[in-house]
Amino acid sequence: xxxxxxxxxxxxxxxxxxxxxxxxxxxxxxxxxxxxxxxxxxxxxxxxxxxxxxxxxxxxxxxxxxxxxxxxxxxxxxxxxxxxxxxxxxxxxxxxxxxxxxxxxxxxxxxxxxxxxxxxxxxxxxxxxxxxxxxxxxxxxxxxxxxxxxxxxxxxxxxxxxxxxxxxxxxxxxxxxxxxxxxxxxxxxxxxxxxxxxxxxxxxxxxxxxxxxxxxxxxxxxxxxxxxxxxxxxxxxxxxxxxxxxxxxxxxxxxxxxxxxxxxxxxxxxxxxxxxxxxxxxxxxxxxxxxxxxxxxxxxxxxxxxxxxxxxxxxxxxxxxxxxxxxxxxxxxxxxxxxxxxxxxxxxxxxxxxxxxxxxxxxxxxxxxxxxxxxxxxxxxxxxxxxxxxxxxxxxxxxxxxxxxxxxxxxxxxxxxxxxxxxxxxxxxxxxxxxxxxxxxxxxxxxxxxxxxxxxxxx
Amino acid sequence: xxxxxxxxxxxxxxxxxxxxxxxxxxxxxxxxxxxxxxxxxxxxxxxxxxxxxxxxxxxxxxxxxxxxxxxxxxxxxxxxxxxxxxxxxxxxxxxxxxxxxxxxxxxxxxxxxxxxxxxxxxxxxxxxxxxxxxxxxxxxxxxxxxxxxxxxxxxxxxxxxxxxxxxxxxxxxxxxxxxxxxxxxxxxxxxxxxxxxx
Ligand code: SF4
Numbered sequence: 102x103x104x105x106x107x108x109x110x111x112x113x114x115x116x117x118x119x120x121x122x123x124x125x126x127x128x129x130x131x132x133x134x135x136x137x138x139x140x141x142x143x144x145x146x147x148x149x150x151x152x153x154x155x156x157x158x159x160x161x162x163x164x165x166x167x168x169x170x171x172x173x174x175x176x177x178x179x180x181x182x183x184x185x186x187x188x189x190x191x192x193x194x195x196x197x198x199x200x201x202x203x204x205x206x207x208x209x210x211x212x213x214x215x216x217x218x219x220x221x222x223x224x225x226x227x228x229x230x231x232x233x234x235x236x237x238x239x240x241x242x243x244x245x246x247x248x249x250x251x252x253x254x255x256x257x258x259x260x261x262x263x264x265x266x267x268x269x270x271x272x273x274x275x276x277x278x279x280x281x282x283x284x285x286x287x288x289x290x291x292x293x294x295x296x297x298x299x300x301x302x303x304x305x306x307x308x309x310x311x312x313x314x315x316x317x318x319x320x321x322x323x324x325x326x327x328x329x330x331x332x333x334x335x336x337x338x339x340x341x342x343x344x345x346x347x348x349x350x351x352x353x354x355x356x357x358x359x360x361x362x363x364x365x366x367x368x369x370x371x372x373x374x375x376x377x378x379x380x381x382x383x384x385x386x387x388x389x390x391x392x393x394x395x396x397x398x399x400x401x402x403x404x405x406x407x408x409x410x411x412x413x414x415x416x417x418x419x420x421x422x423x424x425x426x427x428x429x430x431x432x433x434x435x436x437x438x439x440x441x442x443x444x445x446x447x448x449x450x451x452x453x454x455x456x457x458x459x460x461x462x463x464x465x466x467x468x469x470x471x472x473x474x475x476x477x478x479x480x481x482x483x484x485x486x487x488x489x490x491x492x493x494x495x496x497x498x499x500x501x502x503x504x505x506x507x508x509x510x511x512x513x514x515x516x517x518x519x520x521x522x523x524x525x526x527x528x529x530x531x532x533x534x535x536x537x538x539x540x541x542x543x544x545x546x547x548x549x550x551x552x553x554x555x556x557x558x559x560x
Numbered sequence: 561x562x563x564x565x566x567x568x569x570x571x572x573x574x575x576x577x578x579x580x581x582x583x584x585x586x587x588x589x590x591x592x593x594x595x596x597x598x599x600x601x602x603x604x605x606x607x608x609x610x611x612x613x614x615x616x617x618x619x620x621x622x623x624x625x626x627x628x629x630x631x632x633x634x635x636x637x638x639x640x641x642x643x644x645x646x647x648x649x650x651x652x653x654x655x656x657x658x659x660x661x662x663x664x665x666x667x668x669x670x671x672x673x674x675x676x677x678x679x680x681x682x683x684x685x686x687x688x689x690x691x692x693x694x695x696x697x698x699x700x701x702x703x704x705x706x707x708x709x710x711x712x713x714x715x716x717x718x719x720x721x722x723x724x725x726x727x728x729x730x731x732x733x734x735x736x737x738x739x740x741x742x743x744x745x746x747x748x749x750x751x752x753x754x755x756x757x758x
Pocket of ligand 1: 405406407408409410411412413435465468469470471472473
């Protein structure tokens, strides 16, 4: 028996970080509840909205995609299609290289995290800077986000200030207000010298041919004021039929994500800009990267995710272990389901232990704005991994137990022995998993074991 | 990857599920009765202020406010035809000098295309804005909103948003909670977002 990877991570987690993650997660959960209730005090109205958010994206993606491509193209957008991360990365680099561009500003996008774009561009000599403050904080230290909405949730102000100093952004100053101001000054130069802006898309409106971006900082608008070329990358699942349906999603997204009634900035980009400082050309890259495979599987519901983070904020396991424990782009209940799927059947082993990091309490499904049945999907994932017979790293070995439990004769023969448990010096076990388990538990005296005898006589 | 192959892959995968008809819904299903209470203008002012935006209904009070913030210079978007006498109190440029003076304006002032009550948003469309930088670069930004242009609900707003190459909703000062969850206003964009309702 050994310790699971996720437990190991949790054990070594800085207690201050642990507390910060917990407080932030609980804060967002409470904010979600409060704002939804404020906006929709009527019985069942918020629930109805969630049902709509689920139903609107039920299996009409091919039609939506076709419409979106047509509308985007007629708005003057160049639309490209990438089968996987590698193709998407190369497409983006190609666009940048053809323009002899050197400076790229990024608007926070989980899809670009998924395809690990930043490292790739930087390796190819492109100065690529994240403009979202949280993303910038982790980018300069070569970290991955630990939360899909609050990427730097695990960082303390002192070490942010030290990193800013180390990377020449500003002198050491750990006041959050000043950290933000220093980032403002630093990024302003980056915006003004940027050639290309790369964004994701929170939604794509098929009928109008527009992408929708939601931010609080305004980095989307600033980036799109300065650069000459805009590249947006989106999984095809981000497409919804039109701006009419968008009302459903905008009313759920910010409330579910951060407990705000709406994000501060919501950008609607329909093509090259017409204002003086605005991109002269726009590309939209639709990404598959396993999504069509997922769509054709029993896990298709996970594609309805709007990346709000409510499920992880609410998850008792996430609150304890934090995002990096899930070792992938998407943590929490969402990650448990999505990471093994994105990794593909050949790499199932990598994430085979994740579905166990779930108590099946169902809280995530209660808060998910798209009403994704997350616990069902976690169970299906456990089943999938079991059927695939992939070794689960650091799995607890139940083989002996399974053998006993499936051999009735042996089982019966051993029953009288269970009384022995009363004489075992359990408290003396101080080491190993058993020791850890017993540290906080005392076993009651075993009095059972007589049922079969009783049943034979009276049954 | 070829467009048709990409779309066909999606279609094939989606074919494994029974088609679900698009749900029909009424626009009112999404509208918050509490957020739209009191009519379009009242709702807009309430929700915009709740997000720490500043609302002014007279030019005098706006001038006083800008002076109290130490403003001396401003940049007014070229598509804003009336400066409401601000030019008497401040040195105002009609063009954003990106090359030489990007940080040189104490405030920016631009015309909002319209505003929305339900989410307290001011809307800037490219068709009504000469230069996007005016609205985003200065520390203080003032949006001029025609009171007749304020619509009550988000669906009403959405119906007239996506007809320009670019439009943006702004519901208050640019903000973040990325450092230990502490709320800080004024990240990249304005730390003070004001409207002048005319
Ligand atoms: S699975 Fe649901 S709750 Fe979790 S991030 Fe996605 S939309 Fe939000």
